[in-house]
Amino acid sequence: MPVLASLLCGFIFGSGLVISRMVQTTKVLGFLDVFGIPSGTWDPSLIVVMAAGLVVAGIGFALIRPRTPIFAPQSLWPSATDIDRPLITGAALFGIGWGLVGLCPGPAIADLATLSPGVFVFVIAMAIGMAAHDLWQARGARPIEQKLATAADG
Amino acid sequence: MANFTPVSAAIGGALIGLAAVLLMLFTGRIAGISGIAGGLFNPRTDDRLWRLAFIAGLIAAPLAAALLGHPVPMPQMPGSMITIAAAGLLVGFGTRLGNGCTSGHGICGIARLSPRSIVATVVFMVAAIIVVALTHHVIGG
Numbered sequence: 001m002p003v004l005a006s007l008l009c010g011f012i013f014g015s016g017l018v019i020s021r022m023v024q025t026t027k028v029l030g031f032l033d034v035f036g037i038p039s040g041t042w043d044p045s046l047i048v049v050m051a052a053g054l055v056v057a058g059i060g061f062a063l064i065r066p067r068t069p070i071f072a073p074q075s076l077w078p079s080a081t082d083i084d085r086p087l088i089t090g091a092a093l094f095g096i097g098w099g100l101v102g103l104c105p106g107p108a109i110a111d112l113a114t115l116s117p118g119v120f121v122f123v124i125a126m127a128i129g130m131a132a133h134d135l136w137q138a139r140g141a142r143p144i145e146q147k148l149a150t151a152a153d154g
Numbered sequence: 155m156a157n158f159t160p161v162s163a164a165i166g167g168a169l170i171g172l173a174a175v176l177l178m179l180f181t182g183r184i185a186g187i188s189g190i191a192g193g194l195f196n197p198r199t200d201d202r203l204w205r206l207a208f209i210a211g212l213i214a215a216p217l218a219a220a221l222l223g224h225p226v227p228m229p230q231m232p233g234s235m236i237t238i239a240a241a242g243l244l245v246g247f248g249t250r251l252g253n254g255c256t257s258g259h260g261i262c263g264i265a266r267l268s269p270r271s272i273v274a275t276v277v278f279m280v281a282a283i284i285v286v287a288l289t290h291h292v293i294g295g
Contacts, residue, residue: 005180006204010211011218013173013185013257018219018226020166021159025229030157032279032286043157049167050260056171057265064175069182076182078263080253083273090252091259091274095281097244100237100289103229104256105249106187108242109209111229113216118231122242129246130188131195 002071014110020049023110025102032099174262177208186258187212188249252278 021027030036030043069075098104103111103122111119174185181204183190190208193199216226232238249255252274254263259278263271 002181003203003207006177006183006207007211007214009173009177009180009185010208011214012169012176012211013187013208014212014215015218016166016169016171016173017212018166018215019169020163022166023216023226023229025231027157027159029286029290032282033290034283035287035291040155041157042155043159044155045157045159045163048160048163049170052164052167053171053174053261054265056168057174057261058171058267060171060175061178061262061265064179067179069178070180072180072182074182075178076184077266078184078253078268078270080270081268083270086251087253087270087274088277090248090250091277092252092281093244093248094252094255095248095278096285097241097246097248098256098278099282099285100241100244101232103241103245104187105191105245106212106255106257107229108245109187109191110212110216111226113213113220114226114228116228116231118235118238119229121235121238122231122245125239125242126246127191127195129243129248130192130250131246132243133247133250134192134196 005071013106016049016053017107017110020045022046022049023107025107028098028102028104028107032102170257170261171265174257174265184258184262186254186262188246188255189253189258192246192250248278 017023027043027045030041031046033042036042101122103119105126108119108123108126112123177183177185190205193205194202219226252259254271254274259271259274264275
């Protein structure tokens with residue numbers, strides 16, 4: 001059942017990306033291109049996607065926060081609170097990659113369905129980047145189990 | 155703002171938020187795509203099945219849209235495969251180092267009012283805006 005529930009949630013998430021057209025790099029880049037504000041070509045759709053998602057998730061999380069999950073013994077709410085260097089560096093590196101192509105992880109994976117060769121290259125490189133990070137971390141001092149236990153912030 | 159599509163953006167965004175709430179309600183997990191996908195590539199992960207199921211659902215959505223007569227066109231990508239690969243590496247490494255992406259920090263984290271996620275979202279947004287300004291207007295433009 002938890003696997004079916006995950007499948008359903010992935011499908012709803014993907015439907016949201018498709019309907020909002022965030023699977024299109026042009027929509028994302030149209031938002032990120034702030035030079036479009038004075039020239040009138042700016043596309044603020046991404047802000048609306050985030051705002052709608054935040055309203056639903058904000059209210060929903062507040063309602064279910066005290067509950068035990070239906071198919072799991074406990075909720076894995078992220079516990080980290082400190083704003084540290086890995087957070088900032090990681091977010092900056094991610095932002096650079098996002099701006100170069102206009103794909104973040106969710107839309108990139110959903111776009112595999114279009115069989116675009118460029119998307120396959122992007123997702124394979126993304127997987128290598130993720131694995132490389134974990135290999136690098138495993139050699140260092142930071143305990144990776146602890147990171148995975150909180151399921152990451154995202 | 156000829157390209158602005160507020161209605162579809164609001165419906166789609168609400169569905170993304172709903173998916174995040176349902177995943178937490180059902181499985182107690184945060185719907186962060188980089189966290190879900192990243193766990194697949196860690197040899198110490200022992201919970202690959204639900205991660206794969208979520209990703210299968212994610213890919214099934216555009217396929218379902220195609221079956222309903224609304225195929226998702228191939229996204230426009232940069233001409234250089236080297237740029238694409240470099241961007242993919244940066245997104246993969248960066249999201250794991252920063253513990254989240256647009257979904258985990260941008261939606262789930264900010265919805266929890268997490269200061270970490272608010273800071274991360276501002277940082278990746280600003281970084282992406284600078285890169286787009288440079289590549290579209292300074293170097294390429």
